[in-house]
Amino acid sequence: MRAIRLHTFGGPENLRYEDLPDPVPGPGQVRIAVRAAGVHLVDTALQAGTSGKLPFPVPELPITPGREVAGVVDGLGEGVADEWLGRRVVTHLGLVNAGYAELAVRETEALFALPDALSYEAAIAMVGTGRMALGVLHVAALEPDDVALVTAAAGGIGTLLVQAARNAGVSVVGAAGGPRKVARVRSCGADVAVDYTRPGWADEVRAALGGREVSVVFDSVGGEAGRAALELLGCGGRFVMYGWSSGTPTEFTAKDLQANLLTAAYALGPRIARVPGGLRGLQERALAEAARGTLVPAVTTFPLRDAGAAHAALVGRETVGKVVLIP
Incomplete structure (x- = not known):
């Protein structure tokens, strides 16, 4: 099979498209002929060897990155029922588990x-x-009656948050970087869409809301943009953080929260895992929402051989939605 291998930490050019032996499914496993593989910001930190941005120890090289694959079951391990053969499936492989490949188990x-x-x-x-x-x-x-502000609203999670909030009857402000992304946010249903790379974007939001105040912020950017979003919250507002793509989490103090009776929460892995039904329940619900068409994910695709270009585009904030590799 063909797969992406990382032999040396560094730039995206270090992701090589190589021949590897076909994997063999073990007991209780299936082999998947991969039709699509997911790319994550964590993968770009792994490629660079940036330990401070990884939620796990830096692994020994060489490795094949990749956390999610979808495709068709083409091989069965011992003890697996025949009914799995030929079935269309998707799975999350874990943190580092060889998803950038033509075959996975x-x-x-x-x-x-x-x-x-x-x-x-x-x-x-x-x-x-x-x-x-x-x-x-x-x-x-x-x-x-909430007014929700979503930063990075043209990203994979951001586009879904905009849609889900609108489905719940909430007024939505989407903040994204650049005219193309702002247009995408607007097409997802945001009531207000602004470019947060422009000076004074927070004042644009205030003017557009016409006296209404933001009551919920969904922030995955952090840094200056996250701080500006925090300052848009009205009395009793909630600040929900789930990342900091700027490299720095949004900074605030207890006095900041006390001044407007704000609450803040980190919606990261351990907190999400405690949702009723756990991670698998969330995955089942997410897939069902997409199948019904109530949530439509935005996707940017690259050929598998161009994984390096996909990483560069993701880090450079040139992509819209989820980045996916196609073998």
Whole structure:
């Protein structure tokens, strides 16, 4: 099979497209002919060897990155029922588990069968990014009279948060970087869409809301943008953080929260895992929402051989939605 291998930490050019032996499924496992593989910001930190941005120890090289795959079961390990053969599936492989490849193996209990109406690319977006979006929404506990501000609203999670909030009857402000992304946010249903790379964007939000105040912020950017979003919150507002793509978490003090009776929460892995039904329940719900068409993930695709270009585009904030590799 063909796969991406990382032999040396560094730039995206270090991701090499190589021949590897076909994997063999073990007991209780299936082999998947991969039709789509997910790319995550963690993968770019892994490629660079940036230990401070990894939620796990830096692994020994060489490795094949990749956390999510979707495709068709083409091989069965010992003890696996024949009915799995030929089934369309999607799965989350874990933190570093060889998803950037033409073939992958996984235990049957970690698989999700896909309806014909759901594309492989959409399934990839929902099994990881979708579960996170639903977990973040659970933490926020939206009410119909809320006004929600989403930073990085053209990203994989951001586009889903905009749609889900609108589905819940909430007024949504989407902040994204650049005219193309702002247009995408608007097309997802945001009532207000602004470019947060422009000076004075927070004043644009205040003017557009016409006296209404932001009551919930979903922030995955941090830094100056996150701080500006925090300062837009009205009395009693909630600040929900689930990342900091700027490299720095949004800074605030207890006095900042006390001044406007704000609450803040980190909606990250351990917190999301405690949602009723756990991570698998969130994945099932996310896939079902996509199959019904109530949530439509945004996707940017690259050929598998161009994984380095995909990483560079993701880090450079040139992509919209979930980045997916196609073997």
